[in-house]
Amino acid sequence: MTRKMKIAVFASGSGSNFGALAEACEKGELNAEIVLMVTNKPEAFVVERARKANIPIAAVRPKDYETKEAYEEVILAALRESEAEWLILAGYMRLVGQTLLKAYPSKIINIHPSLLPSFPGKDAIGQAMGHGVKVTGVTVHLVDEGMDTGPILAQRAVDVIDGDVEKTAEAIHAVEHELYKDALNKLFC
Structure with missing residues (x-):
């Protein structure tokens, strides 16, 4: 096995994808080490998940900074200190700006709960359900x-479950946890 990649995981909410990635790293199922968890919401449950996993946390509120660049410069300093090599977005509900894009060219990965390019942005599951699709899915992309809008690395289809948003979301999350791990391993090995 090749050396473990040092990754920083970005999240804004409950952190189920963060938890799945941390567990995969712990079990040796993901060829990576999470060296930092970054959140824009210090009150988010993902912070508790990171604490329990003994993963360093950078909780930085965008509203505490006058510009997006200033906000991202603080994050970039924490990333450099942690020696993170890849940035892995896992429910990070902000667009990444030029400061991070320039510092990590082609090294920022996101997971999205739809078959892109369909249903980008917020509430992709709700968008899919609203359009009455029978199949949605998960996309991992740069x-x-x-x-x-970045280049697609992996996709997997998920059947919509009888118009049930909650059950469909559960099915999507289960696929996200496996697909993200698989896609990242392909990049890191």
Whole structure:
């Protein structure tokens, strides 16, 4: 096995994908080590998950900074200190700006709960359900300046479950946890 990649995971909410990645690293199922968890919401449950996993946390509120660049410079300093090699977005509800894009060219990955390019942005599951699709899915992609527009690395379809948003979301999360691990391992090995 090749050396473990040092990754920083970015999240804004409950952190189920963060938890799945941390568990995969711990079990040796992901050829990576999470060296930092970054959040824009210090009150988010993902912070508790990171604490329990003994993973360093950078909780930085965008509203505490006058510009997006200033906000990202603080994050970049923490990333450099942690020696993170890849940035892994896992429910990070902000567009990544030029400061991070320039510092990590082609090294920022995102997971999105739809088969992009369909249903980009927020509430992709709700968008899919609203359009009455029978199949949705999960996409892992490189991050660029746009919203969910970067090159696609992996996709997997998920059947919509009888118009049930909650059950469909559960099915999507289960696929996310496996697909993200698999896609990242392909990059890191």
